Every structure is written in structure tokens, then in C-alpha cells.
Amino acid sequence: MTLQQTAPRATIADVAREAGVSKATVSRFLNHREKLLTKDIALRVEVAIAALSYSPSPMAQALKRGRSRLIGLVVADVTNPFSVAVLRGAEKACQEAGYLLMLFNLGNDSRRESEAISALSAYQVDGFILNTLGRDAKAAVQAALHGKPVVLVDRRHRGMQADFVSLDNAGAVRLAANHLVEGGYRELLFISEPIKNVSSREEREAAFRSFISDSVSNVADLQGRTFESTAEDPQALDDVLRELRQRAGKRLAGVVSSNAVVTLRVAAAMARLGWQFGSDVGLVGFDDTEWSPYIGPGLSTIEQPTDELGRIAAGCLIERLKGAAPPPRQILLSGRLVPRGSSVHGVT
Amino acid sequence: MTLQQTAPRATIADVAREAGVSKATVSRFLNHREKLLTKDIALRVEVAIAALSYSPSPMAQALKRGRSRLIGLVVADVTNPFSVAVLRGAEKACQEAGYLLMLFNLGNDSRRESEAISALSAYQVDGFILNTLGRDAKAAVQAALHGKPVVLVDRRHRGMQADFVSLDNAGAVRLAANHLVEGGYRELLFISEPIKNVSSREEREAAFRSFISDSVSNVADLQGRTFESTAEDPQALDDVLRELRQRAGKRLAGVVSSNAVVTLRVAAAMARLGWQFGSDVGLVGFDDTEWSPYIGPGLSTIEQPTDELGRIAAGCLIERLKGAAPPPRQILLSGRLVPRGSSVHGVT
DNA sequence: TTGTAAGCGTTATCAA
DNA sequence: TTGATAACGCTTACAA
Numbered sequence: 001m002t003l004q005q006t007a008p009r010a011t012i013a014d015v016a017r018e019a020g021v022s023k024a025t026v027s028r029f030l031n032h033r034e035k036l037l038t039k040d041i042a043l044r045v046e047v048a049i050a051a052l053s054y055s056p057s058p059m060a061q062a063l064k065r066g067r068s069r070l071i072g073l074v075v076a077d078v079t080n081p082f083s084v085a086v087l088r089g090a091e092k093a094c095q096e097a098g099y100l101l102m103l104f105n106l107g108n109d110s111r112r113e114s115e116a117i118s119a120l121s122a123y124q125v126d127g128f129i130l131n132t133l134g135r136d137a138k139a140a141v142q143a144a145l146h147g148k149p150v151v152l153v154d155r156r157h158r159g160m161q162a163d164f165v166s167l168d169n170a171g172a173v174r175l176a177a178n179h180l181v182e183g184g185y186r187e188l189l190f191i192s193e194p195i196k197n198v199s200s201r202e203e204r205e206a207a208f209r210s211f212i213s214d215s216v217s218n219v220a221d222l223q224g225r226t227f228e229s230t231a232e233d234p235q236a237l238d239d240v241l242r243e244l245r246q247r248a249g250k251r252l253a254g255v256v257s258s259n260a261v262v263t264l265r266v267a268a269a270m271a272r273l274g275w276q277f278g279s280d281v282g283l284v285g286f287d288d289t290e291w292s293p294y295i296g297p298g299l300s301t302i303e304q305p306t307d308e309l310g311r312i313a314a315g316c317l318i319e320r321l322k323g324a325a326p327p328p329r330q331i332l333l334s335g336r337l338v339p340r341g342s343s344v345h346g347v348t
Numbered sequence: 349m350t351l352q353q354t355a356p357r358a359t360i361a362d363v364a365r366e367a368g369v370s371k372a373t374v375s376r377f378l379n380h381r382e383k384l385l386t387k388d389i390a391l392r393v394e395v396a397i398a399a400l401s402y403s404p405s406p407m408a409q410a411l412k413r414g415r416s417r418l419i420g421l422v423v424a425d426v427t428n429p430f431s432v433a434v435l436r437g438a439e440k441a442c443q444e445a446g447y448l449l450m451l452f453n454l455g456n457d458s459r460r461e462s463e464a465i466s467a468l469s470a471y472q473v474d475g476f477i478l479n480t481l482g483r484d485a486k487a488a489v490q491a492a493l494h495g496k497p498v499v500l501v502d503r504r505h506r507g508m509q510a511d512f513v514s515l516d517n518a519g520a521v522r523l524a525a526n527h528l529v530e531g532g533y534r535e536l537l538f539i540s541e542p543i544k545n546v547s548s549r550e551e552r553e554a555a556f557r558s559f560i561s562d563s564v565s566n567v568a569d570l571q572g573r574t575f576e577s578t579a580e581d582p583q584a585l586d587d588v589l590r591e592l593r594q595r596a597g598k599r600l601a602g603v604v605s606s607n608a609v610v611t612l613r614v615a616a617a618m619a620r621l622g623w624q625f626g627s628d629v630g631l632v633g634f635d636d637t638e639w640s641p642y643i644g645p646g647l648s649t650i651e652q653p654t655d656e657l658g659r660i661a662a663g664c665l666i667e668r669l670k671g672a673a674p675p676p677r678q679i680l681l682s683g684r685l686v687p688r689g690s691s692v693h694g695v696t
Numbered sequence: 697t698t699g700t701a702a703g704c705g706t707t708a709t710c711a712a
Numbered sequence: 713t714t715g716a717t718a719a720c721g722c723t724t725a726c727a728a
Binding site: 008009055057058059061062063065068073078079082084087088091092095101102103104105107117119120122123124146264266267271290291293294295296336 | 356357403405406407408410411416418421427432436439440443448449450451452457466470471472494503528583599612615616637638639641642643644646654673
Binding site for chain 4: 704709
């Protein structure tokens with residue numbers, strides 16, 4: 001009875017033997033190609049490589065070179081559609097550049113951030129793409145990085161010198177809030193997950209408040225508040241929405257939800273209250289998802305260029321891995337308003 | 349001006365020097381712990397390790413041992429919520445067992461399957477979790493596997509001997525179709541992405557047809573057909589749905605959609621037609637998503653135990669990596685019906 | 697232009 | 713019980 005009798009991978013030594021040359025020659029053929037190689041020797045090596053269908057072991061190369069062609073991706077929460085979308089863009093760009101992705105999902109447990117980085121670091125990843133809370137002890141993280149290039153996506157880390165790729169949060173919030181105001185909504189509520197220490201949430205909330213205070217000169221009866229929603233207490237939303245309409249009185253009440261997760265919570269609350277988007281409460285939500293068009297009268301959203309974000313993040317990293325060393329950049333991409341029924345009053 | 353002056357990782361040699369012992373001793377301390385070690389030497393090593401905060405290089409270990417504590421995950425499409433959910437379960441289980449995940453996304457391009465496997469294989473991954481089309485040339489894939497353990501999720505590969513973890517498709521289809529019948533729906537349509545060569549789709553469609561022929565003895569006016577929907581021609585759905593209601597006549601028309609992607613397409617078509625789920629067309633869709641409750645009157649779904657699927661898949665693999673070698677298993681998990689408004693006639 | 701040999705950080709074999 | 717030493721598969725001085 002034969003078990004799976006798979007020939008082990010051919011090594012550089014095998015190729016050398018097959019071609020009747022030294023390992024060094026094979027290595028040179030692989031790495032320096034045209035330089036320093038006689039035509040016929042090169043040919044013999046090439047043939048041998050093909051014959052054995054040899055390809056070098058990245059592990060061994062990594063050990064020797066100290067570079068692995070691996071990129072570590074740490075994600076706060078693979079469940080978040082935004083993270084997945086970024087992941088997708090990044091993965092694509094990495095593959096195209098011949099890098100592979102090592103994935104570490106924090107499952108929203110920010111304490112595991114340095115654990116993640118150490119684990120990936122141990123595997124000699126050449127660089128990191130971090131889409132994490134950034135709450136972890138900076139020192140620990142920094143240490144584990146060992147001076148490897150990092151690009152931060154969506155969330156800054158205080159005091160970490162690194163490329164940063166993100167949505168233009170301030171612009172996007174203005175887009176959203178302004179759209180509601182133009183639709184006639186006057187009593188606004190910004191709903192976010194817990195804001196403290198998460199840069200993107202802080203930026204969005206701050207932008208919302210500035211928008212309100214900046215606009216109040218033109219739109220006298222405009223008001224705005226913020227509410228932090230948690231997964232543990234979704235019901236609290238019901239009360240908050242009721243209060244919102246109460247405050248609104250005869251004016252129209254509108255909500256800006258700060259990501260898709262929150263949007264879904266709002267949708268749940270609306271369902272519990274028996275209210276309709278648009279007529280009872282206006283809504284513009286961050287993150288345009290595949291399902292946005294089909295909830296209620298269609299959800300108006302701020303579409304993030306997620307694919308671009310992931311791609312650019314990977315691009316920044318790969319550029320540095322190729323040796324470039326520009327000063328840390330901030331790359332802010334604009335969001336796009338996708339208006340649908342949820343921000344229109346008087347449509348059922 | 350000091351550049352990032354990070355001390356390089358400590359090596360086993362550093363530890364040996366620090367402790368005044370040989371590398372072999374340190375290695376033994378790490379791998380064989382209690383056996384063959386004098387108390388005080390063990391202590392010295394332990395102290396040295398702590399002092400240098402040393403941890404062994406998995407790369408070097410992989411090179412030496414031929415095992416990497418890496419698991420390769422190949423996903424047909426990270427965009428598919430089902431894949432992400434499985435990914436999440438698998439990633440968790442792997443992390444708990446001390447494995448890291450290397451991710452390769454096919455982006456629905458099945459031709460890259462063997463490319464993916466070779467790439468991961470080159471990095472000495474210890475095993476594979478495959479959630480792929482399984483359409484690729486079997487030989488190429490098989491070769492690249494090099495006899496490493498594999499577990500297939502959701503999709504079988506013809507002639508590949510491997511553990512297989514999946515939803516009990518037949519049972520789930522019966523659950524869905526039967527629910528529609530009990531709700532009074534009589535003219536049924538099973539809508540799937542292109543079926544050929546994708547085992548889960550084939551199984552679901554076959555189960556649907558058997559359900560119809562099995563039930564027709566009890567429910568005389570029951571009819572059922574199948575439609576294959578493509579991303580390229582979503583509009584075709586409109587016609588199909590119109591025909592469906594036409595065929596139904598006075599009977600109620602119901603749809604079973606075979607995954608979340610298809611469900612969304614149906615929702616789009618319904619919106620274009622101005623029809624309501626439940627009253628105009630009944631629906632039960634595979635995959636219970638976060639947004640299912642909020643579309644129309646709520647979408648009735650078949651919930652897959654995705655987390656379990658991922659976790660079990662990883663579990664099977666890890667078991668084999670620990671040396672167990674049971675014959676290939678098939679693990680089928682049951683789906684759960686989540687009834688909502690879309691399968692109830694007469695509710696708006 | 698090619699080959700020899702050392703070394704990347706481990707583990708495993710053999711002596712001591 | 714511990715320590716040299718030789719691999720693992722590769723790259724790179726240095727020699728030839």
C-alpha cells in the first residue's frame with residue numbers, strides 16, 4: 001500500500017547537480033540573471049530548473065536575506081465590511097507585487113495588538129499594514145516593529161511615524177451633514193461607536209461639531225448632538241431616537257451614522273420603533289455596502305474608496321520595501337455621497 | 349542624527365553566550381523542557397532568555413523542521429460574506445492553536461488556484477484550508493500540495509481525498525423549500541449562480557429538484573424550476589420573476605436563493621419591479637447576514653453555522669498536523685431556518 | 697566567469 | 713546531562 005509518495009521539493013543543490021555546476025552558479029542565475037554568466041552555462045541551468053520544476057524556498061531565502069516577501073496585515077475586526085474591503089484591495093496589490101499576506105485578526109480585542117505584531121514580526125514580515133485600534137501600549141508595539149516600515153489605514157497611532165492612508169473624514173462628514181441640511185433636516189444626531197482613542201471616530205465627530213457651529217449662521221434652527229452607541233446596549237438607541245424627534249419638534253430629524261455597523265443598529269432601532277427612514281428620520285451613513293440600496297427606501301451613504309485605500313496602503317509599503325524612504329505621508333481620499341431615499345423627506 | 353536604532357532580535361547563540369552554555373542546551377530547554385536538564389542550568393537559560401526577551405525564529409525552525417506553523421487559506425472570493433465568516437472562524441481556531449494564517453484570495457479567478465497553492469506551499473505551510481471553485485486542473489493542484497493535509501470547505505474537489513466540511517445542503521434546501529410550501533407558496537424558483545462544477549451549487553440544485561418531485565404527491569399543484577443568474581446580466585432576473593408570477597397564476601410564487609449574493613440580486617430586481625417580498629414573491633435565501641432582517645419585511649434565511657464551519661475546518665487540519673491520520677471525513681453541519689416577513693403572504 | 701566555503705538561526709546526532 | 717558539529721536551503725565573499 002503506497003502512501004502519498006510525493007517527491008520532495010527540488011533544492012538548489014539538486015539543480016546544481018543536474019546542471020553539473022555549483023550551487024553558487026544556480027543562485028547567480030536566479031538572482032543576477034544576465035550578468036556574469038556564460039550563455040551555455042546559463043542554458044544548462046535553465047534547463048535543469050525546468051526539468052526539476054525548481055523554485056527557491058522563500059523560507060531559506062528569508063533566513064539568509066532577512067527579507068521574506070511577506071507583509072503582515074493586522075485587522076481590528078474582519079467582521080467589519082470596511083476592513084474586508086481594505087483587505088481585498090491590499091491583498092490584490094500585494095499579490096501583484098509578489099508579496100504574500102499574513103493575516104492577524106484582533107477580533108476587536110485591542111490588547112492583542114502587540115501580540116499580533118510580535119507574531120508576525122517573528123515570521124520576518126517585511127512590513128506591516130495596520131488597521132487597528134491603536135490603543136495598545138505604544139512602546140510594546142514600537143519595539144516589536146524592529147524598525148520595519150508600517151502603513152496605518154484609517155486609524156492613526158499617536159506618535160507613530162508612519163504613512164497614513166485614510167478617508168478624508170472631515171470632508172466626508174461635511175458631505176453627509178450638508179446633504180441632510182439641504183434635504184431640510186435640522187435636528188441632527190451623529191451616532192458613532194465609542195469615540196475615545198480611535199482617531200477616525202474622533203475626527204468624524206469633531207468635524208460634525210464644527211460643521212454644526214459653522215453652519216448655524218446660515219441655518220439658524222440647526223442643532224446637532226453626538227451619541228455613542230455600543231453593541232451591548234442597542235436598545236439605548238431607541239430612546240435616543242425618540243428624544244431626537246422630540247427635540248426636533250416640527251423640524252426634521254436626521255442621523256449621520258459613522259459606519260456600517262452603526263447603520264445596522266440604527267436600522268434595527270427604526271424597525272423596533274416602526275419608523276421609516278426619510279420620513280420619520282433622515283439618514284446618511286458612512287460606508288456604502290452592497291445592501292445599502294435595499295434597506296427601507298434605500299440608504300443614503302458616504303462611499304469610501306475602500307479598494308483604493310487598500311491598494312494605496314500596500315503601494316506605500318511596497319515602495320518603502322523597494323528602498324524608497326520619503327518622510328511619512330498622509331494620504332487622504334475623498335468620500336462620495338450616494339444619495340438615496342433615506343435622506344429624502346416625504347417619500348415612503 | 350540617529351536612525352531607528354532597533355536592536356536586532358536575539359538569537360539562540362546570544363542566549364547561549366549569556367547563559368554560558370551551548371546552543372544545544374538552549375534548544376533542549378526550549379523543546380524538551382523538563383527532560384535531561386539540570387535545575388541550575390535550566391534556570392540560567394531561563395534567565396538569559398528573559399533578559400534578552402528571546403523567542404526562536406519560526407523561519408529558522410521551519411527550515412530545519414520542515415514545519416512552519418503556518419496554514420494556507422485559499423478563498424475563492426473574500427467579498428463573499430460566507431467566505432469571510434468562515435475565514436473568521438478558521439483564523440480564530442488557528443490562532444488559538446498557535447498557527448498563523450497565510451491568505452490567498454482568488455478574486456473568483458479559478459485559474460489562479462494552483463498558483464495560490466504553489467505560492468503558499470513554497471512558504472512551507474503545514475496544511476491548507478481550501479474554499480475554492482475546485483475547477484482547476486486537479487493534477488496541478490495535487491502536485492503542488494506535496495502530500496500536505498487539506499481540508500475543503502463548502503466545495504468538494506473531484507477526486508481529491510481530503511476532509512470536507514460543509515453545510516448539509518440537502519437538508520438546508522428542504523428546510524427552505526418546505527417552509528415556502530407551508531407558507532402557501534406553490535410555484536417555486538431556485539436561483540443560483542452558475543451551477544456547473546461547483547459542488548455546493550450542484551448539491552443544492554439537485555436537492556431542490558428532489559424536494560419538488562418528492563412533494564408533488566402531497567402538494568398536487570406544486571411546481572419548481574431553476575434559474576442560473578450571473579453578475580453580468582442582472583436584468584435577466586426581472587424577466588424570470590415576471591414569468592414566475594405568470595406561471596403561478598392564482599398560486600403564490602416563491603424563490604429560494606442560493607446565497608447572499610444572489611439574494612441581493614433578487615432584492616435589486618424586486619426593487620426595479622416595484623414588488624414586495626412576501627406578498628408579491630416569497631423568499632427564503634441562503635446565508636443569514638447582518639442585513640437580512642432589515643430588507644423589506646425582513647428576509648427569511650437559512651443560517652449557516654459559518655463560525656463553526658471555519659473552526660471545525662481548522663480543527664480537522666490541526667488534528668492531522670498533530671499526527672492523527674484518520675480516513676478523510678465528511679462533516680456536514682445543519683442549517684437553521686430563520687423565518688421573517690419575506691416568506692409570509694399578506695404582510696406588507 | 698565559475699567554484700569553494702561560510703553563515704543565516706534552528707534542531708538533531710553523536711561523543712564526551 | 714551537556715557540548716561540538718552537521719545539517720536545513722539559500723546567498724555571498726573570496727578564491728581560482
